Amino acid sequence: MRHAFIDKYAYRDSPVHRLNPALKVAFTLGFILTLLILSGQFHDQAWLPWLYWGCFGFLLIIIFLSGLPPLALTRKVAVILPFILAIILLNLLAGSAPAQAGHLIARSLLSILALVILVSTTRFHEILQVLALWRVPRVIRLTLSFMYRYFFLLIDEAEKMARAFRVRYQGNSNWEKLKLMSVITGILFIRSYERAERVYHAMVMRGYTGE
Amino acid sequence: MHIPDGFLNLTTTVATTGITLGALVPAVRKVNRSLSPKRVPLMGLSAAFVFTAQLLSFPVPGGTSVHLVGAVLISILLGPYTGLIITTTALxxxxxxxxxxxxxxxGANILNMGVTGCLLGYGLFRILPGNLSFRAAVPALIMTVLSGVFCALELGFSGTTPFKTGLPAMTIAATITGVVEAIATVSILSLLGKVRPDLLKLEKV
Incomplete structure:
Protein backbone atom coordinates (compact mmCIF):
# COMPACT_ATOMS: atom_id res chain seq x y z
CA MET A 1 0.00 0.00 0.00
CA ARG A 2 2.78 2.38 -1.02
CA HIS A 3 0.19 4.73 -2.50
CA ALA A 4 -1.47 5.21 0.89
CA PHE A 5 1.23 7.78 1.56
CA ILE A 6 0.58 9.91 -1.50
CA ASP A 7 -0.56 12.91 0.54
CA LYS A 8 1.07 12.02 3.84
CA TYR A 9 2.72 15.46 4.20
CA ALA A 10 -0.70 17.11 4.41
CA TYR A 11 -1.23 15.29 7.72
CA ARG A 12 1.72 16.90 9.45
CA ASP A 13 1.42 19.95 11.68
CA SER A 14 2.97 23.40 11.21
CA PRO A 15 1.87 27.05 11.11
CA VAL A 16 1.37 26.67 7.34
CA HIS A 17 -0.70 23.48 7.79
CA ARG A 18 -2.91 25.31 10.30
CA LEU A 19 -3.64 28.26 7.98
CA ASN A 20 -7.18 28.67 6.66
CA PRO A 21 -7.46 26.28 3.66
CA ALA A 22 -9.53 28.77 1.62
CA LEU A 23 -6.73 31.30 2.09
CA LYS A 24 -4.12 28.79 0.91
CA VAL A 25 -6.08 27.75 -2.18
CA ALA A 26 -6.84 31.38 -3.06
CA PHE A 27 -3.20 32.34 -2.56
CA THR A 28 -1.97 29.50 -4.79
CA LEU A 29 -4.43 30.40 -7.54
CA GLY A 30 -3.51 34.08 -7.26
CA PHE A 31 0.21 33.27 -7.27
CA ILE A 32 0.04 31.15 -10.45
CA LEU A 33 -2.28 33.62 -12.21
CA THR A 34 -0.08 36.62 -11.34
CA LEU A 35 3.00 34.84 -12.69
CA LEU A 36 1.09 33.93 -15.85
CA ILE A 37 -0.02 37.52 -16.46
CA LEU A 38 3.23 39.28 -15.49
CA SER A 39 5.55 36.97 -17.42
CA GLY A 40 3.36 37.35 -20.50
CA GLN A 41 2.95 41.13 -20.35
CA PHE A 42 6.41 42.19 -19.17
CA HIS A 43 8.71 39.52 -20.61
CA ASP A 44 11.08 42.18 -21.97
CA GLN A 45 11.47 43.96 -18.63
CA ALA A 46 14.77 43.65 -16.76
CA TRP A 47 13.07 43.37 -13.36
CA LEU A 48 11.11 40.23 -14.22
CA PRO A 49 13.92 37.76 -13.38
CA TRP A 50 14.23 39.47 -9.99
CA LEU A 51 10.53 38.92 -9.46
CA TYR A 52 11.01 35.20 -10.17
CA TRP A 53 13.80 35.01 -7.61
CA GLY A 54 11.66 36.97 -5.16
CA CYS A 55 8.78 34.50 -5.63
CA PHE A 56 11.18 31.58 -5.23
CA GLY A 57 12.57 33.11 -2.01
CA PHE A 58 9.03 33.59 -0.70
CA LEU A 59 8.13 29.94 -1.44
CA LEU A 60 11.37 28.83 0.27
CA ILE A 61 10.32 30.71 3.41
CA ILE A 62 6.91 28.96 3.30
CA ILE A 63 8.64 25.58 2.86
CA PHE A 64 10.89 26.37 5.85
CA LEU A 65 7.89 27.36 7.99
CA SER A 66 5.93 24.26 6.96
CA GLY A 67 8.80 21.91 7.80
CA LEU A 68 8.34 19.96 4.55
CA PRO A 69 11.35 17.88 3.41
CA PRO A 70 12.98 19.76 0.48
CA LEU A 71 14.09 16.55 -1.22
CA ALA A 72 10.55 15.14 -1.40
CA LEU A 73 9.26 18.45 -2.78
CA THR A 74 12.04 18.51 -5.40
CA ARG A 75 11.07 15.00 -6.48
CA LYS A 76 7.44 16.09 -6.94
CA VAL A 77 8.45 19.23 -8.86
CA ALA A 78 10.70 17.11 -11.12
CA VAL A 79 7.55 15.61 -12.71
CA ILE A 80 7.58 18.62 -15.00
CA LEU A 81 11.18 18.25 -16.25
CA PRO A 82 10.45 15.82 -19.13
CA PHE A 83 7.84 18.27 -20.42
CA ILE A 84 10.31 21.19 -20.29
CA LEU A 85 12.91 19.05 -22.10
CA ALA A 86 10.38 18.09 -24.77
CA ILE A 87 9.45 21.75 -25.31
CA ILE A 88 13.09 22.78 -25.65
CA LEU A 89 13.75 19.90 -28.06
CA LEU A 90 10.75 20.79 -30.24
CA ASN A 91 11.98 24.39 -30.41
CA LEU A 92 15.54 23.38 -31.28
CA LEU A 93 14.31 20.99 -34.00
CA ALA A 94 12.35 23.82 -35.60
CA GLY A 95 15.49 25.94 -35.58
CA SER A 96 13.74 28.65 -33.60
CA ALA A 97 15.70 29.83 -30.62
CA PRO A 98 13.23 29.58 -27.74
CA ALA A 99 13.17 33.30 -27.08
CA GLN A 100 11.15 33.10 -23.89
CA ALA A 101 12.45 29.73 -22.72
CA GLY A 102 13.82 31.23 -19.49
CA HIS A 103 10.45 32.75 -18.65
CA LEU A 104 8.66 29.52 -19.50
CA ILE A 105 10.93 27.42 -17.27
CA ALA A 106 10.82 29.93 -14.39
CA ARG A 107 7.04 30.32 -14.35
CA SER A 108 6.23 26.64 -14.83
CA LEU A 109 8.67 25.58 -12.07
CA LEU A 110 7.34 28.24 -9.66
CA SER A 111 3.71 27.30 -10.48
CA ILE A 112 4.22 23.60 -9.85
CA LEU A 113 6.19 24.32 -6.67
CA ALA A 114 3.30 26.45 -5.37
CA LEU A 115 0.85 23.65 -6.22
CA VAL A 116 3.04 21.03 -4.50
CA ILE A 117 3.27 23.20 -1.37
CA LEU A 118 -0.53 23.65 -1.37
CA VAL A 119 -1.34 19.94 -1.59
CA SER A 120 1.43 19.03 0.87
CA THR A 121 0.05 21.35 3.55
CA THR A 122 -3.70 21.01 2.93
CA ARG A 123 -5.73 17.85 3.45
CA PHE A 124 -8.00 16.70 0.68
CA HIS A 125 -11.21 17.13 2.69
CA GLU A 126 -10.14 20.71 3.45
CA ILE A 127 -9.80 21.39 -0.28
CA LEU A 128 -13.29 19.90 -0.75
CA GLN A 129 -14.62 22.28 1.93
CA VAL A 130 -13.09 25.20 0.02
CA LEU A 131 -14.78 23.98 -3.17
CA ALA A 132 -18.10 23.85 -1.29
CA LEU A 133 -17.52 27.38 0.02
CA TRP A 134 -16.93 28.54 -3.54
CA ARG A 135 -20.13 26.90 -4.82
CA VAL A 136 -18.51 24.23 -6.97
CA PRO A 137 -21.45 21.95 -8.00
CA ARG A 138 -22.29 19.27 -5.46
CA VAL A 139 -22.10 16.43 -8.00
CA ILE A 140 -18.45 17.27 -8.72
CA ARG A 141 -17.57 17.49 -5.02
CA LEU A 142 -19.39 14.21 -4.24
CA THR A 143 -17.61 12.43 -7.10
CA LEU A 144 -14.25 13.78 -5.91
CA SER A 145 -14.83 12.67 -2.32
CA PHE A 146 -15.93 9.14 -3.34
CA MET A 147 -12.97 8.93 -5.67
CA TYR A 148 -10.53 9.96 -2.96
CA ARG A 149 -11.91 7.32 -0.58
CA TYR A 150 -11.92 4.43 -3.02
CA PHE A 151 -9.13 4.81 -5.56
CA PHE A 152 -6.57 3.37 -3.11
CA LEU A 153 -8.56 0.13 -3.05
CA LEU A 154 -8.88 0.03 -6.83
CA ILE A 155 -5.15 0.64 -7.34
CA ASP A 156 -4.51 -2.21 -4.92
CA GLU A 157 -6.84 -4.54 -6.85
CA ALA A 158 -5.27 -3.52 -10.17
CA GLU A 159 -1.77 -4.12 -8.81
CA LYS A 160 -2.77 -7.53 -7.46
CA MET A 161 -4.24 -8.57 -10.81
CA ALA A 162 -1.21 -7.23 -12.71
CA ARG A 163 1.15 -9.10 -10.38
CA ALA A 164 -0.81 -12.35 -10.70
CA PHE A 165 -0.65 -12.01 -14.46
CA ARG A 166 3.10 -11.26 -14.52
CA VAL A 167 3.79 -14.34 -12.41
CA ARG A 168 1.81 -16.63 -14.70
CA TYR A 169 2.56 -15.10 -18.10
CA GLN A 170 5.80 -16.41 -19.58
CA GLY A 171 5.52 -15.01 -23.10
CA ASN A 172 7.01 -11.83 -24.41
CA SER A 173 4.35 -10.62 -26.82
CA ASN A 174 3.35 -6.99 -26.29
CA TRP A 175 0.17 -7.68 -28.22
CA GLU A 176 -0.90 -10.36 -25.72
CA LYS A 177 0.14 -8.13 -22.82
CA LEU A 178 -2.00 -5.33 -24.21
CA LYS A 179 -5.01 -7.66 -24.45
CA LEU A 180 -4.42 -8.86 -20.88
CA MET A 181 -4.09 -5.31 -19.53
CA SER A 182 -7.45 -4.59 -21.18
CA VAL A 183 -8.97 -7.63 -19.46
CA ILE A 184 -7.57 -6.41 -16.12
CA THR A 185 -9.07 -2.96 -16.74
CA GLY A 186 -12.41 -4.48 -17.71
CA ILE A 187 -12.53 -6.61 -14.57
CA LEU A 188 -11.58 -3.50 -12.59
CA PHE A 189 -14.70 -1.78 -13.93
CA ILE A 190 -16.89 -4.75 -12.97
CA ARG A 191 -15.42 -4.71 -9.46
CA SER A 192 -15.89 -0.91 -9.22
CA TYR A 193 -19.52 -1.34 -10.22
CA GLU A 194 -20.09 -4.12 -7.70
CA ARG A 195 -18.37 -2.10 -4.98
CA ALA A 196 -20.60 0.89 -5.83
CA GLU A 197 -23.65 -1.34 -5.31
CA ARG A 198 -22.35 -2.56 -1.94
CA VAL A 199 -21.48 0.99 -0.87
CA TYR A 200 -24.95 2.15 -1.90
CA HIS A 201 -26.66 -0.58 0.11
CA ALA A 202 -24.45 0.17 3.13
CA MET A 203 -25.35 3.87 2.83
CA VAL A 204 -29.07 3.09 2.58
CA MET A 205 -28.81 0.88 5.69
CA ARG A 206 -27.41 3.90 7.52
CA GLY A 207 -30.26 6.16 6.48
CA TYR A 208 -28.99 7.64 3.19
CA THR A 209 -31.79 9.04 1.05
CA GLY A 210 -29.78 10.97 -1.52
CA GLU A 211 -28.90 14.00 0.57
CA MET B 1 -0.49 14.81 -22.47
CA HIS B 2 -1.37 16.78 -19.36
CA ILE B 3 -0.36 20.41 -19.88
CA PRO B 4 1.25 21.85 -16.73
CA ASP B 5 0.80 25.42 -15.44
CA GLY B 6 2.97 28.03 -17.14
CA PHE B 7 2.96 26.44 -20.60
CA LEU B 8 -0.09 28.31 -21.90
CA ASN B 9 -0.40 32.08 -22.28
CA LEU B 10 -3.26 34.09 -20.85
CA THR B 11 -5.34 34.24 -24.06
CA THR B 12 -5.21 30.47 -24.59
CA THR B 13 -5.94 29.83 -20.90
CA VAL B 14 -9.03 32.07 -20.97
CA ALA B 15 -10.26 30.65 -24.30
CA THR B 16 -9.87 26.97 -23.32
CA THR B 17 -11.35 27.54 -19.84
CA GLY B 18 -14.30 29.32 -21.45
CA ILE B 19 -15.02 26.47 -23.88
CA THR B 20 -14.67 23.88 -21.10
CA LEU B 21 -17.04 25.75 -18.77
CA GLY B 22 -19.48 26.11 -21.67
CA ALA B 23 -19.57 22.30 -21.91
CA LEU B 24 -19.32 21.54 -18.19
CA VAL B 25 -22.15 23.78 -16.95
CA PRO B 26 -24.88 22.11 -19.08
CA ALA B 27 -23.35 18.70 -18.27
CA VAL B 28 -23.68 19.34 -14.52
CA ARG B 29 -27.26 20.54 -15.05
CA LYS B 30 -28.19 17.44 -17.11
CA VAL B 31 -26.61 15.03 -14.61
CA ASN B 32 -28.20 16.79 -11.62
CA ARG B 33 -31.66 16.56 -13.17
CA SER B 34 -31.53 12.75 -13.22
CA LEU B 35 -29.26 12.08 -10.26
CA SER B 36 -30.77 9.16 -8.36
CA PRO B 37 -29.31 8.30 -4.92
CA LYS B 38 -27.94 5.09 -6.43
CA ARG B 39 -26.12 6.96 -9.15
CA VAL B 40 -23.91 8.94 -6.72
CA PRO B 41 -21.74 6.03 -5.49
CA LEU B 42 -21.65 4.63 -9.05
CA MET B 43 -20.25 7.92 -10.38
CA GLY B 44 -17.72 8.10 -7.55
CA LEU B 45 -16.48 4.55 -8.04
CA SER B 46 -16.45 4.97 -11.83
CA ALA B 47 -14.32 8.10 -11.39
CA ALA B 48 -11.97 6.15 -9.14
CA PHE B 49 -11.91 3.45 -11.85
CA VAL B 50 -11.02 5.97 -14.60
CA PHE B 51 -8.34 7.50 -12.38
CA THR B 52 -6.83 4.07 -11.67
CA ALA B 53 -7.05 3.02 -15.33
CA GLN B 54 -5.16 6.19 -16.27
CA LEU B 55 -2.32 5.14 -13.97
CA LEU B 56 -1.88 1.70 -15.57
CA SER B 57 0.78 1.35 -18.29
CA PHE B 58 -0.41 -0.23 -21.52
CA PRO B 59 2.34 -1.80 -23.65
CA VAL B 60 2.60 -0.67 -27.26
CA PRO B 61 3.24 -3.51 -29.74
CA GLY B 62 6.81 -2.75 -30.77
CA GLY B 63 8.07 -1.05 -27.59
CA THR B 64 7.33 1.63 -24.94
CA SER B 65 4.03 2.01 -23.11
CA VAL B 66 1.22 4.55 -22.95
CA HIS B 67 -1.58 5.61 -20.59
CA LEU B 68 -5.27 5.48 -21.37
CA VAL B 69 -7.67 8.42 -21.14
CA GLY B 70 -10.81 6.29 -20.84
CA ALA B 71 -13.15 9.17 -21.77
CA VAL B 72 -14.81 7.40 -24.72
CA LEU B 73 -15.12 4.15 -22.73
CA ILE B 74 -16.76 5.71 -19.68
CA SER B 75 -19.10 7.79 -21.88
CA ILE B 76 -20.26 4.68 -23.74
CA LEU B 77 -20.89 2.99 -20.36
CA LEU B 78 -22.51 5.83 -18.40
CA GLY B 79 -23.39 8.52 -20.94
CA PRO B 80 -21.58 11.63 -22.25
CA TYR B 81 -22.42 14.15 -19.50
CA THR B 82 -21.66 11.72 -16.69
CA GLY B 83 -18.49 10.83 -18.61
CA LEU B 84 -17.45 14.47 -18.83
CA ILE B 85 -17.91 15.00 -15.08
CA ILE B 86 -15.99 11.80 -14.31
CA THR B 87 -13.13 12.76 -16.66
CA THR B 88 -13.06 16.27 -15.13
CA THR B 89 -12.79 14.94 -11.58
CA ALA B 90 -10.11 12.42 -12.64
CA LEU B 91 -8.07 15.26 -14.16
CA GLY B 107 -9.55 24.07 -18.73
CA ALA B 108 -7.28 23.08 -21.62
CA ASN B 109 -6.75 19.54 -20.31
CA ILE B 110 -10.49 18.95 -19.80
CA LEU B 111 -11.12 20.33 -23.29
CA ASN B 112 -8.44 18.08 -24.86
CA MET B 113 -9.35 14.85 -23.09
CA GLY B 114 -12.88 15.29 -21.73
CA VAL B 115 -14.88 17.48 -24.09
CA THR B 116 -13.44 15.68 -27.13
CA GLY B 117 -13.67 12.12 -25.79
CA CYS B 118 -16.97 12.40 -23.93
CA LEU B 119 -19.12 14.81 -25.95
CA LEU B 120 -17.70 14.56 -29.49
CA GLY B 121 -16.67 10.92 -28.99
CA TYR B 122 -20.09 9.86 -27.73
CA GLY B 123 -21.78 11.83 -30.52
CA LEU B 124 -19.69 9.96 -33.07
CA PHE B 125 -20.46 6.66 -31.29
CA ARG B 126 -24.18 7.37 -31.63
CA ILE B 127 -24.18 8.23 -35.34
CA LEU B 128 -21.77 5.54 -36.58
CA PRO B 129 -23.31 2.45 -38.17
CA GLY B 130 -22.09 -1.09 -37.61
CA ASN B 131 -21.40 -3.20 -34.54
CA LEU B 132 -20.40 -2.04 -31.05
CA SER B 133 -16.68 -2.67 -31.55
CA PHE B 134 -16.45 -0.54 -34.68
CA ARG B 135 -18.57 2.26 -33.21
CA ALA B 136 -16.35 2.33 -30.10
CA ALA B 137 -12.97 1.96 -31.84
CA VAL B 138 -13.38 4.85 -34.28
CA PRO B 139 -14.16 7.56 -31.70
CA ALA B 140 -11.52 6.20 -29.30
CA LEU B 141 -8.88 6.54 -32.01
CA ILE B 142 -10.05 9.85 -33.51
CA MET B 143 -10.62 11.61 -30.18
CA THR B 144 -7.19 10.62 -28.84
CA VAL B 145 -5.55 11.94 -32.03
CA LEU B 146 -7.67 15.08 -31.70
CA SER B 147 -6.53 15.60 -28.11
CA GLY B 148 -2.90 15.56 -29.33
CA VAL B 149 -3.74 18.01 -32.12
CA PHE B 150 -5.57 20.32 -29.68
CA CYS B 151 -2.63 20.16 -27.29
CA ALA B 152 -0.18 21.10 -30.07
CA LEU B 153 -2.44 23.95 -31.22
CA GLU B 154 -2.80 25.35 -27.69
CA LEU B 155 0.94 25.20 -27.07
CA GLY B 156 1.52 26.66 -30.54
CA PHE B 157 -0.81 29.62 -30.01
CA SER B 158 0.88 30.21 -26.65
CA GLY B 159 4.26 30.44 -28.41
CA THR B 160 5.55 27.54 -26.30
CA THR B 161 6.22 25.08 -29.14
CA PRO B 162 6.48 25.91 -32.86
CA PHE B 163 3.66 24.50 -35.03
CA LYS B 164 6.24 23.16 -37.48
CA THR B 165 7.60 20.49 -35.09
CA GLY B 166 5.01 20.46 -32.29
CA LEU B 167 2.02 19.59 -34.46
CA PRO B 168 3.54 16.55 -36.25
CA ALA B 169 5.32 15.28 -33.10
CA MET B 170 2.23 15.40 -30.91
CA THR B 171 -0.06 14.06 -33.65
CA ILE B 172 2.19 11.04 -34.17
CA ALA B 173 2.47 10.39 -30.42
CA ALA B 174 -1.30 10.76 -30.03
CA THR B 175 -1.94 8.38 -32.94
CA ILE B 176 0.12 5.65 -31.26
CA THR B 177 -1.76 6.27 -28.01
CA GLY B 178 -5.03 6.35 -29.95
CA VAL B 179 -4.46 2.91 -31.49
CA VAL B 180 -3.85 1.47 -28.00
CA GLU B 181 -6.85 3.38 -26.62
CA ALA B 182 -9.06 1.96 -29.40
CA ILE B 183 -7.85 -1.63 -28.89
CA ALA B 184 -8.27 -1.36 -25.11
CA THR B 185 -11.73 0.25 -25.38
CA VAL B 186 -12.96 -2.48 -27.74
CA SER B 187 -11.45 -5.31 -25.64
CA ILE B 188 -12.94 -3.93 -22.42
CA LEU B 189 -16.39 -3.52 -23.99
CA SER B 190 -16.33 -7.02 -25.52
CA LEU B 191 -15.22 -8.49 -22.18
CA LEU B 192 -18.12 -6.73 -20.46
CA GLY B 193 -20.44 -7.97 -23.20
CA LYS B 194 -19.40 -11.55 -22.45
CA VAL B 195 -19.18 -11.45 -18.64
CA ARG B 196 -21.63 -8.76 -17.53
CA PRO B 197 -23.78 -7.71 -20.51
CA ASP B 198 -26.07 -5.86 -18.10
CA LEU B 199 -23.28 -3.30 -17.50
CA LEU B 200 -23.51 -2.23 -21.15
CA LYS B 201 -27.15 -1.28 -20.57
CA LEU B 202 -26.73 1.09 -17.63
CA GLU B 203 -28.63 4.37 -17.65
CA LYS B 204 -26.80 6.79 -19.95
CA VAL B 205 -26.96 10.47 -19.02
Missing part, protein backbone atom coordinates in the same frame (compact mmCIF):
# COMPACT_ATOMS: atom_id res chain seq x y z
CA UNK B 92 -8.51 17.42 -11.03
CA UNK B 93 -7.27 14.46 -8.96
CA UNK B 94 -4.29 13.90 -11.28
CA UNK B 95 -3.31 17.57 -10.88
CA UNK B 96 -3.72 17.59 -7.08
CA UNK B 97 -2.12 14.26 -6.21
CA UNK B 98 0.55 13.80 -8.88
CA UNK B 99 0.86 17.26 -10.48
CA UNK B 100 -0.02 15.73 -13.85
CA UNK B 101 -1.43 18.95 -15.26
CA UNK B 102 -1.82 22.26 -13.47
CA UNK B 103 -4.65 24.35 -12.02
CA UNK B 104 -5.02 26.99 -14.71
CA UNK B 105 -4.34 24.48 -17.48
CA UNK B 106 -7.27 22.32 -16.24
Missing amino acids: IMQALLFQHGGLFSL
